[in-house]
Amino acid sequence: MTEELLNCIIVLGERMLVAGAEVHRVEECIRRLCCAYGAVRADVYTTTSNMIVTAETAEGHFLTQTRRMAGTGTDMAKVHALNDLARRALVERPEPGELLQQLEAASNTKVYPRWLKILSYAGVAGAFTLFFGASRWQEAVISFLIGGIVGVAAQLTERFAINKALERFICSFVACMLTFTALHLGLAEAADKIIIGNIMTLIPGTGLTNALRDLFTGDVITGILRSIEAVLLALAIAAGYVTAVFLLGGGF
Numbered sequence: 001m002t003e004e005l006l007n008c009i010i011v012l013g014e015r016m017l018v019a020g021a022e023v024h025r026v027e028e029c030i031r032r033l034c035c036a037y038g039a040v041r042a043d044v045y046t047t048t049s050n051m052i053v054t055a056e057t058a059e060g061h062f063l064t065q066t067r068r069m070a071g072t073g074t075d076m077a078k079v080h081a082l083n084d085l086a087r088r089a090l091v092e093r094p095e096p097g098e099l100l101q102q103l104e105a106a107s108n109t110k111v112y113p114r115w116l117k118i119l120s121y122a123g124v125a126g127a128f129t130l131f132f133g134a135s136r137w138q139e140a141v142i143s144f145l146i147g148g149i150v151g152v153a154a155q156l157t158e159r160f161a162i163n164k165a166l167e168r169f170i171c172s173f174v175a176c177m178l179t180f181t182a183l184h185l186g187l188a189e190a191a192d193k194i195i196i197g198n199i200m201t202l203i204p205g206t207g208l209t210n211a212l213r214d215l216f217t218g219d220v221i222t223g224i225l226r227s228i229e230a231v232l233l234a235l236a237i238a239a240g241y242v243t244a245v246f247l248l249g250g251g252f
Contacts (some may be wrong), residue, residue, distance in 0.1 A: 018071070031044055048222055089102075154167065
């Protein structure tokens with residue numbers, strides 16, 4: 001077990017966590033890899049923003065490295081690729097240089113194109129508008145178009161590295177303003193179903209699910225932190241709606 005090898009392992013765990021993997025999976029992955037490469041013991045402490053790994057070598061030396069994560073996202077394709085790499089490394093045990101090359105290849109897994117993400121925003125918004133009981137098919141079409149614009153707004157805020165809460169606020173505000181505009185132009189009879197359909201694309205469902213999973217597996221601190229983050233994002237979404245209503249001087 002060497003510092004270079006520990007660095008490769010902790011980078012692998014860091015990228016898994018940033019991509020949206022649960023803390024229990026990341027800690028178990030790092031622990032198994034350290035032991036597979038000859039460590040007598042590996043202690044891993046991970047939260048959503050910090051990672052500390054200490055490995056005891058067969059010679060009785062202790063190696064410790066720390067990583068600070070600026071934020072996490074959701075990229076299940078990358079999580080799958082990195083997790084698959086970790087499983088293969090447990091068996092093949094490649095050298096640090098080779099492991100780092102495989103790590104870079106897995107990290108550069110092709111993501112979905114922007115147009116498909118925008119289309120997904122639109123499709124989900126339109127579908128939820130129908131699901132929640134839109135009275136006219138025109139409202140679903142309007143929700144579809146607004147969802148596409150919200151998708152563009154989400155891509156722009158992501159490009160400028162805006163924090164998650166502000167991103168949700170902007171997207172919610174854009175969705176509500178466009179919905180109220182359509183209502184005032186007579187294109188829709190009611191705004192509630194359209195707004196609900198678009199807000200469903202912004203709700204932090206994955207974050208809340210990971211928070212509950214962390215709590216159930218004993219990672220209480222991480223679970224609480226992720227739960228608080230999910231609540232703050234929900235409040236940001238509500239704030240976007242309230243701001244749009246305030247600027248227009250009334251509800252729908």
